[in-house]
Amino acid sequence: AQTVTQSQPEMSVQEAETVTLSCTYDTSESDYYLFWYKQPPSRQMILVIRQEAYKQQNATENRFSVNFQKAAKSFSLKISDSQLGDAAMYFCAYRSMNYGGSQGNLIFGKGTKLSVKP
């Protein structure tokens, strides 16, 4: 079974600075997707960025980028020019490309709470 581990329960960053959130995962599959979701105080889950395992190029979305190391099974999220609105829980998630049973399901880590200081 696949697992996702986020080893930093809480992180803090100064406004306008850069912060990196860590995520590692365990899988025997070669084809999968990885995601970062943001959960602000409103509790709605918002997709931040996704990475296809078959792509070597790291995904970027504006101020958000990932460092995907497939061999190391590592998927970190970098937030540049941090803003107060970035304060939230961030969840790393894994999804298999192989459909079968609940294989299309997202497997989540326990999250990292990010605080942004003004």
Next chain:
Amino acid sequence: DGGITQSPKYLFRKEGQNVTLSCEQNLNHDAMYWYRQDPGQGLRLIYYSQIVNDFQKGDIAEGYSVSREKKESFPLTVTSAQKNPTAFYLCASSIDIVFTAFLGNTIYFGEGSWLTVV
């Protein structure tokens, strides 16, 4: 606007009672999901449905039941058999489970419902 609507936002249940959480989507998505979130935890899958009149158990289905009589609706009933129902519940949807898994289509989330047992 297109999206996923969950109701009620807050619900209190007495011991021994069944309660039903509503989830409606107007995104024309075939696949719908129910997740449970506990404090300090990621999301865990309760049930999912690929299509009308079909649904499958997720990782923590015991004490829960669902129905899928209409494409846009996927209500979750928390039964008295659920030993620890106090949690935050999130409904989600995606275009199609197979394409969601294979193509990495996005899973969209509702705003969630808080259930507290009193």
